[in-house]
Amino acid sequence: MANVDRDYQGLAFDYGRSPDQDAGVAVRHPVVVVGAGPVGLTAAIDLARRGVPVVVLDDDHKLSVGSRAICFAKRTLEIWDRLGCGDPMVEKGVSWNVGRVFFQDERVYSFDLLPDSGHRRPAFINLQQYYCEGYLHERTAALPAVDLRWRNRVTGVTPDAEGVTLEIDTPDGPYSLRADHVIACDGSRSAVRSLMGLESKGRVFRDRFLIADVRMKADFPAERWFWFDPPFHPNQSVLLHRQPDNVWRIDFQLGWDADPDLERQPERVRPRIRALLGEDADFEFEWISVYTFACLRMERFRHGRVIFAGDSAHGVSPFGARGANSGVQDADNLAWKLALVLAGKAPERLLDTYGTEREYAADENILNSTRATDFITPKSEESRLFRDAVLRLAKEHPFARRLVNSGRLSTPATLHGSALNTPDADAFGGAMVPGAPMTDAPGTMHGRPAWLLSCTGDVFTAILFAGDRGFDAATIAAIRALGTDGIPVKVLIVTPAGAAVPGADGIDCFADDDAVLARRLDASPGTCYLLRPDQHVCARWRTFDADRVRAAVARATCND
Amino acid sequence: MAILNIEPNIAQPDDFYEALIDMHRDLDAEQSRMANAHLILLLANHVGDEAVLREAMQRARALVPTSSDASRSPA
Numbered sequence: 364m365a366n367v368d369r370d371y372q373g374l375a376f377d378y379g380r381s382p383d384q385d386a387g388v389a390v391r392h393p394v395v396v397v398g399a400g401p402v403g404l405t406a407a408i409d410l411a412r413r414g415v416p417v418v419v420l421d422d423d424h425k426l427s428v429g430s431r432a433i434c435f436a437k438r439t440l441e442i443w444d445r446l447g448c449g450d451p452m453v454e455k456g457v458s459w460n461v462g463r464v465f466f467q468d469e470r471v472y473s474f475d476l477l478p479d480s481g482h483r484r485p486a487f488i489n490l491q492q493y494y495c496e497g498y499l500h501e502r503t504a505a506l507p508a509v510d511l512r513w514r515n516r517v518t519g520v521t522p523d524a525e526g527v528t529l530e531i532d533t534p535d536g537p538y539s540l541r542a543d544h545v546i547a548c549d550g551s552r553s554a555v556r557s558l559m560g561l562e563s564k565g566r567v568f569r570d571r572f573l574i575a576d577v578r579m580k581a582d583f584p585a586e587r588w589f590w591f592d593p594p595f596h597p598n599q600s601v602l603l604h605r606q607p608d609n610v611w612r613i614d615f616q617l618g619w620d621a622d623p624d625l626e627r628q629p630e631r632v633r634p635r636i637r638a639l640l641g642e643d644a645d646f647e648f649e650w651i652s653v654y655t656f657a658c659l660r661m662e663r664f665r666h667g668r669v670i671f672a673g674d675s676a677h678g679v680s681p682f683g684a685r686g687a688n689s690g691v692q693d694a695d696n697l698a699w700k701l702a703l704v705l706a707g708k709a710p711e712r713l714l715d716t717y718g719t720e721r722e723y724a725a726d727e728n729i730l731n732s733t734r735a736t737d738f739i740t741p742k743s744e745e746s747r748l749f750r751d752a753v754l755r756l757a758k759e760h761p762f763a764r765r766l767v768n769s770g771r772l773s774t775p776a777t778l779h780g781s782a783l784n785t786p787d788a789d790a791f792g793g794a795m796v797p798g799a800p801m802t803d804a805p806g807t808m809h810g811r812p813a814w815l816l817s818c819t820g821d822v823f824t825a826i827l828f829a830g831d832r833g834f835d836a837a838t839i840a841a842i843r844a845l846g847t848d849g850i851p852v853k854v855l856i857v858t859p860a861g862a863a864v865p866g867a868d869g870i871d872c873f874a875d876d877d878a879v880l881a882r883r884l885d886a887s888p889g890t891c892y893l894l895r896p897d898q899h900v901c902a903r904w905r906t907f908d909a910d911r912v913r914a915a916v917a918r919a920t921c922n923d
Numbered sequence: 924m925a926i927l928n929i930e931p932n933i934a935q936p937d938d939f940y941e942a943l944i945d946m947h948r949d950l951d952a953e954q955s956r957m958a959n960a961h962l963i964l965l966l967a968n969h970v971g972d973e974a975v976l977r978e979a980m981q982r983a984r985a986l987v988p989t990s991s992d993a994s995r996s997p998a
């Protein structure tokens with residue numbers, strides 16, 4: 364698996380001629396993923412683990428150039444844990460939970476994104492995008508169902524009622540493929556999107572940001588530091604993040620009038636960094652770039668057999684780290700649905716719910732990202748006046764800290780109102796409403812420490828709380844029967860510390876040693892939460908009834 | 924509408940008004956705008972109720988004269 368000494372940035376992958384190129388006809392594949400970025404690779408791994416063969420086409424033969432995304436959120440790590448590649452990311456990444464905000468020459472306040480313990484993963488890790496893609500790539504290498512083809516550029520997309528024909532350019536010349544379904548993960552300038560005459564629309568922000576990754580020895584803590592109007596870069600904002608390998612990301616707001624070609628010259632950037640770090644600071648440049656940002660999305664993410672995911676479908680400004688993180692959640696949402704449809708276990712309209720759920724999530728991300736950008740770049744004098752007033756108040760007035768917006772950092776969308784949710788009939792407190800991604804919790808399984816999220820996912824999972832006396836024989840039989848349904852439901856019995864469930868041998872039992880899970884789920888004996896294969900809650904009850912579980916599974920798969 | 928209390932609610936209105944004007948004493952126009960912004964935020968948090976705040980914002984905006992000669996913005 365992951366090799367810490369590997370020079371991921373320098374890796375170049377060989378183009379290999381596929382037998383499809385000599386077939387004389389367009390060979391048919393159930394799924395073709397276009398783009399081997401974080402989203403395409405995640406989708407391919409998820410599908411392959413479900414037994415779906417996937418061809419992945421990428422026009423390049425390298426991992427992400429420069430660092431680009433660095434902040435990967437807890438939920439993203441949980442998805443990668445489910446896919447078997449979370450560990451190398453977290454081992455290599457810099458874990459952090461705390462953000463600190465400065466205004467002019469003062470520390471204003473700090474926030475903790477994960478104040479309670481009892482979670483396997485931190486709020487965030489910082490990790491260069493090339494490592495992230497490198498580890499995902501290594502994960503695909505262990506999955507024979509993934510057929511990854513470098514230097515395969517998609518140049519034509521023709522969907523029809525039965526499938527999609529793709530034209531592909533390679534160093535050996537062009538060839539064609541047929542796909543039952545295409546997942547377009549080909550990034551913000553998506554070729555598939557433009558070849559289909561589609562657009563991603565929204566708002567472009569009139570501001571420019573200089574992003575410099577520098578290598579240096581420094582002793583800033585592993586925190587996100589954000590300055591508004593600091594003395595070393597007046598009137599603009601600055602963001603500092605620590606990455607692995609002694610690399611630091613420094614992001615300077617430049618304003619709209621800045622000249623991008625001039626500003627990316629190292630001799631222009633050096634004094635800016637010296638102003639922050641001190642005149643004698645010693646550092647080397649890893650990467651310098653100047654960006655403008657936009658918030659956009661396609662009107663619909665599903666166009667029949669062509670489905671858009673990641674930056675091809677939506678774009679956000681990076682404040683909040685919602686780009687790659689939301690794209691990975693797209694893949695997480697899509698893979699199980701597509702696998703069920705391909706297996707003939709769910710109707711095609713299940714794929715429409717990928718669109719509705721992820722369009723809803725994209726709107727949430729765009730709203731958060733737009734608001735942060737408006738706070739960081741006030742668009743009027745009045746807006747600037749209130750922005751600075753909030754910052755001045757924040758130091759001593761806790762309420763104002765909640766108004767400071769240096770980026771609302773990525774959290775997964777709760778899919779409120781999704782047609783796949785079974786609305787609550789019983790009363791519950793807490794955040795784990797239908798549509799919510801399941802929270803983590805510590806416990807014990809098979810006598811060893813375990814995390815709840817590691818015991819769920821991939822398949823529908825019912826989390827069922829046992830009391831001190833366990834369940835009667837009829838209930839145990841009903842639990843076992845659920846596991847043999849056409850769309851099987853795995854039942855995870857949650858027991859209070861030290862309790863055993865007689866007759867439940869072979870059924871997974873999770874000991875909720877400190878009652879953290881019961882508290883987070885507002886659970887009592889008999890409470891049952893049904894999770895989708897992507898770990899989102901889709902139904903919950905105060906009492907267990909296998910037929911209601913079946914009805915909820917049918918609803919969550921459009922089989923009702 | 925009318926969640927916002929627009930009936931008299933301040934026991935000593937003249938005292939309050941004097942204090943409000945006093946708050947701006949010796950401030951230039953820019954500083955006064957800042958002070959007003961702080962005040963609005965402090966009071967808004969104290970009120971808390973979003974419907975009340977929205978109604979107050981609507982009323983505040985509606986009272987701004989629209990003719991071009993009266994385009995000076997209220998604080």
Ligand SMILES: Cc1cc2nc3c(=O)[nH]c(=O)nc-3n(C[C@H](O)[C@H](O)[C@H](O)COP(=O)(O)OP(=O)(O)OC[C@H]3O[C@@H](n4cnc5c(N)ncnc54)[C@H](O)[C@@H]3O)c2cc1C
Binds near residue numbers: 673690
């Ligand atoms: C400066 C910066 C900082 C960022 N910081 C963060 C952050 O901290 N956290 C975060 O979550 N996000 C961040 N992002 C956003 C993040 O980088 C993107 O959201 C993410 O890369 C999107 O992944 P993707 O797989 O959808 O697309 P991409 O990563 O763009 O991958 C698309 C792939 O498709 C391939 N491709 C393109 N056209 C074709 C074609 N015709 N045929 C075949 N293949 C093709 C490309 O070669 C590429 O490999 C940041 C972005 C920038 C620019």
